[in-house]
Amino acid sequence: MQATPAALVVQPGEAATLSLTDGEFELLTDGGAVSASRLTLATGTDGAPPHHHALSHETFYVLDGTMVFRLGDTLTTVERGGLVIIPPGLPHAFGAAQGEKADVLVVLSPGIERFAYFEQLAAISRGEAEFASLHSEQDRYDVHLADIPNWRSTPGR
Template sequence: MKNTKANISEKFSKFSAQWTPKIVGELNGQLVKLAKLKDDFVWHSHENEDEMFLVWKGTLIMEFRDRTETIKEGEMIIVPKGVEHNPRTENGEEVWVMLFEPAATLHTGEVVDERTHNDQEWI
């Protein structure tokens, strides 16, 4: 375990890259990650893992094949394993999210895209 206490706003100030989650903590095989998101991502799913998004700043749009959910600051959404989804933002807004997911989870699932990052960088 690298971090037991963290100032989340300070951690967000340490990076500017979008769609590149940074690790800020670990517990019970789960990683706590921060990410800055802007515009569209990529449709994907995680076959064996649920994924939780907590919106720290802005408004996240989570597209599913059968509906679209809007997640505002202070709200969260859990995407069940195996459910195809596409997180995105609107109107050029940068959205800051905290993610909780198993350490083995790749943020694009099985989809390989220009935004796929296999590196797990701690900040």
């Protein structure tokens, strides 16, 4: 007889939380079928540097506020209730829109254990680590940094 698979339930307050300079990162689950987190961003704050994933799809559901996404060469604004699914290989960046706060659920599938990566991002945001420290970890966390200096500007302008 096969064992019945168990569901994962994360109750409020059970997730690991990291404080960022201008927001908060709540890691709901890491690795396995999915990695899921909730990211709250202060007004106009960047969420992640430009990057792509070689293996994972990244899905964003905007719980509140307004987000801006750089998806390849396109800038897109997404309001509360909007959904964005980014396929592997597409360079992207995201953050709260100018003049707006944002609260977003982020799901990566398949999941890859990335909590140490997020801890490093939090340390960088607080000025406790250098951004260059991420370069050697790109393959391990399937977060491949992209050289897009001003990602919020429309390409060609």
